[in-house]
Amino acid sequence: NAGVTQTPKFRILKIGQSMTLQCTQDMNHNYMYWYRQDPGMGLKLIYYSVGAGITDKGEVPNGYNVSRSTTEDFPLRLELAAPSQTSVYFCASRAWTGNQPQHFGDGTRLSIL
Amino acid sequence: TQLLEQSPQFLSIQEGENLTVYCNSSSVFSSLQWYRQEPGEGPVLLVTVVTGGEVKKLKRLTFQFGDARKDSSLHITAAQPGDTGLYLCAGASGNTPLVFGKGTRLSVIA
DSSP: OOEEEEOOOOEEEOTTTEEEEEEOOOEEOSSSEHHHEEETEEEEEEEEEEETTTEOOOOOTTTTOOSSSSSBBBEEEEEOGGGOEEEEEEEEEOOOOOTTTOOOOEEEEEEOO | OOOEEEOOOOOEEETOOEEEEEOOSSSSOOOOEEEEEESSSEEEEEEEOTTTTTHHHHHTTTEOOOSSSSEEEEESSSSOGOEEEEEEEEEEEESOOOEEOOEEEEEEEE
């Protein structure tokens, strides 16, 4: 059972380049999330989705975009990469009930140079 | 805005010592979840506490949910190097996104 799969695991970008971080889950979860984690820090919510076709901003959405065309996939797009976006990005999913745990992917480590 | 304050932020102890991590809020949550994150991996759920006053044990780890469901604690007995990692508490309230604390980075030295 794969759970939450993120690709790529590592990426180096130049300032101004764009890229898409991929996230897919095979648990049929309605809720999906994108977080960033800076060195030595906790998690900051970027965007989330409560189902296909529905997305909403989290705490730090500027510089990012998301889409949710299917239940399984929730890609995160960086349009104009900036050094401040250097971070580790985690995707997570959760079943619809409030007390269910979140299942996290292993992260994408992104460096902007 | 709901906030969860975790303390301490950093903890470095010798193998065999006991420790307690605290997670406090002014808000009421329907449940509190504790996660552990190891280097290079995503957080993994340790436990969920739902009822005020609830105590759950996971081997040497004891989790408690406050009576008013605003705070929680994690106590580790006889810590081992394998307990090293980042411990995160997260509060659940309906179907809104989980509110995460900033984490406690624990280092257990052999």
